[in-house]
Amino acid sequence: MWDRLKAVHAKTKDRRIADLFDGSRVADFGIESDGLFFDFSKTNIDKDTYADLIALAAAQGVAEKRDAMFAGEKINETEERAVLHTALRNLDGGPIFVDGADVMPGVKATLAKMSDFANAVRSGAFQGQGGKITDVVNIGIGGSDLGPAMAYPALKPFAVGPRCHFVSNVDGADLADKLEGLDPETTLVLVASKTFTTMETMMNAQSALRWMEAKVKDPASQFAAISTAEKETAAFGIPAERVFGFEDWVGGRYSMWGPIGLSIMLAVGPEDFTDFLRGGQAMDRHFCEAPLEQNMPFALALTGIWHHQVCGYSTRAVLPYENRLLRLPAYLQQLEMESNGKSVSLSGDALDQAVGPIVWGEPGTNGQHAFYQLIHQGRQVVPCEFIVGAEGHEPHLAHHHRALLANCLAQSEALMMGRDFAAAEAMMAKKGYTGDALRAHAMQRVFSGNRPSTTLMYQKLTPFVLGQIIALYEHRVFVEGAVMGINSYDQWGVELGKELAQKLGPAVEEHGSTEGLHAGTAALVERAKAMRGA
Numbered sequence: 001m002w003d004r005l006k007a008v009h010a011k012t013k014d015r016r017i018a019d020l021f022d023g024s025r026v027a028d029f030g031i032e033s034d035g036l037f038f039d040f041s042k043t044n045i046d047k048d049t050y051a052d053l054i055a056l057a058a059a060q061g062v063a064e065k066r067d068a069m070f071a072g073e074k075i076n077e078t079e080e081r082a083v084l085h086t087a088l089r090n091l092d093g094g095p096i097f098v099d100g101a102d103v104m105p106g107v108k109a110t111l112a113k114m115s116d117f118a119n120a121v122r123s124g125a126f127q128g129q130g131g132k133i134t135d136v137v138n139i140g141i142g143g144s145d146l147g148p149a150m151a152y153p154a155l156k157p158f159a160v161g162p163r164c165h166f167v168s169n170v171d172g173a174d175l176a177d178k179l180e181g182l183d184p185e186t187t188l189v190l191v192a193s194k195t196f197t198t199m200e201t202m203m204n205a206q207s208a209l210r211w212m213e214a215k216v217k218d219p220a221s222q223f224a225a226i227s228t229a230e231k232e233t234a235a236f237g238i239p240a241e242r243v244f245g246f247e248d249w250v251g252g253r254y255s256m257w258g259p260i261g262l263s264i265m266l267a268v269g270p271e272d273f274t275d276f277l278r279g280g281q282a283m284d285r286h287f288c289e290a291p292l293e294q295n296m297p298f299a300l301a302l303t304g305i306w307h308h309q310v311c312g313y314s315t316r317a318v319l320p321y322e323n324r325l326l327r328l329p330a331y332l333q334q335l336e337m338e339s340n341g342k343s344v345s346l347s348g349d350a351l352d353q354a355v356g357p358i359v360w361g362e363p364g365t366n367g368q369h370a371f372y373q374l375i376h377q378g379r380q381v382v383p384c385e386f387i388v389g390a391e392g393h394e395p396h397l398a399h400h401h402r403a404l405l406a407n408c409l410a411q412s413e414a415l416m417m418g419r420d421f422a423a424a425e426a427m428m429a430k431k432g433y434t435g436d437a438l439r440a441h442a443m444q445r446v447f448s449g450n451r452p453s454t455t456l457m458y459q460k461l462t463p464f465v466l467g468q469i470i471a472l473y474e475h476r477v478f479v480e481g482a483v484m485g486i487n488s489y490d491q492w493g494v495e496l497g498k499e500l501a502q503k504l505g506p507a508v509e510e511h512g513s514t515e516g517l518h519a520g521t522a523a524l525v526e527r528a529k530a531m532r533g534a
């Protein structure tokens with residue numbers, strides 16, 4: 001199948017995407033699900049190619065693997081775990097069994113506990129030493145940070161609760177800058193860590209506790225914990241009533257649907273948080289029920305496979321024309337690159353295909369004034385994923401949103417159509433250029449075009465729509481991983497650096513020895529010490 005797809009690419013790569021537009025292409029390469037619309041017509045995928053891609057997914061048993069995941073089978077084989085973040089949003093679905101026990105009562109109880117706590121904080125029934133909580137500081141990293149840190153600005157129009165701040169980096173600058181100006185007496189700290197052992201989070205949590213201790217008599221009373229590790233949270237001094245637990249079948253980067261989303265619930269309230277879950281559940285249903293040809297996560301994933309594995313484009317840009325999704329690219333970097341940045345199959349065999357494109361991006365229109373030069377005229381092709389709402393939340397600034405939309409649509413058209421030499425030459429000739437100067441100036445203004453993009457469109461960014469978008473990308477990662485035969489749910493690649501950092505810890509201390517370290521590292525340790533005068 002791969003050979004066939006690569007042969008198709010070799011044969012079709014020079015044709016113009018624009019020429020594929022017949023009367024039905026827009027309809028054929030557009031999928032709608034509960035108001036979310038995915039357009040992949042501006043790619044070099046035609047009906048036959050799409051059929052081949054669907055056949056590839058079918059041959060790899062992706063639909064069966066999907067059903068196994070939703071049924072609670074232990075598809076995360078290297079960690080011997082089920083993969084059930086979907087259970088966290090299975091609001092009105094049936095039971096889901098793991099090891100013979102239905103997980104849904106526990107999921108619902110935790111959601112109710114989160115709602116009660118959020119309501120108490122928001123109403124002032126739960127208070128800090130100085131009265132009603134005004135600020136929430138979420139301390140976590142990776143999957144215990146990026147989801148809520150992305151969703152908080154995304155849902156700003158719905159946030160009427162306490163202000164939220166997100167501390168992740170072990171760099172003291174992060175904690176210091178976020179705590180600056182906050183009143184410890186009215187601040188609630190959430191320590192979010194699935195394992196409750198992550199070095200960065202534990203160090204930040206201890207330092208935040210010291211900060212609170214200076215002013216608050218019972219600092220732990222203004223701390224809550226979000227974790228799967230009950231013993232560790234108790235050892236930290238946080239009583240069980242303020243510990244929000246989840247199970248090992250929720251992966252860190254898939255965890256914002258449960259207690260890791262507590263800061264979001266505190267900001268927008270339980271009702272809007274539930275709407276976010278409903279959006280995720282709506283996408284789950286679509287993913288499970290829509291025929292593969294009309295299935296949005298399949299289409300997004302197969303477009304990704306076509307561009308990365310078949311065409312060989314090594315990166316993809318996520319370009320939200322939605323300023324409030326400014327952290328979405330960072331969120332997707334973890335979701336996609338930590339899930340699928342791998343080189344061996346589930347059975348441990350080296351893969352002969354590249355897996356896991358580099359994901360990057362910035363919100364439009366900012367990116368246009370920064371890196372779009374390369375996207376339009378650089379030699380490498382960067383498939384672009386545009387995300388845009390039909391309207392904004394600011395009726396008095398509706399003309400801004402129309403300008404935003406026009407820019408988004410202009411970019412995808414410009415990428416596809418480009419501008420040929422004749423047009424550039426005519427343009428410069430009009431300006432009076434002739435001869436060599438005309439040629440040189442015209443060449444600068446040539447756009448090869450034929451650069452693929454997709455567009456994801458919705459009416460307005462609501463909690464429901466955000467839920468749909470995040471679940472869509474989660475399932476895209478699943479489909480891409482399943483096609484490649486890898487485990488998208490482990491992350492062994494982050495371990496080696498952590499182990500070495502532990503070994504280096506004592507060496508960077510004042511009188512620490514560099515003995516036994518690699519010479520290249522030892523030299524840098526010594527230099528850093530000399531620089532700080534140690």
Ligand SMILES: O=P(O)(O)OC[C@H]1O[C@H](O)[C@H](O)[C@@H](O)[C@@H]1O
Pocket residue numbers: 141142143144192193194195196197198201252253338491494
């Ligand atoms: O939630 P925690 O246990 O603190 O883990 C935080 C993060 O650190 C790890 O290194 C993993 O790479 C991430 O997948 C995880 O989300």
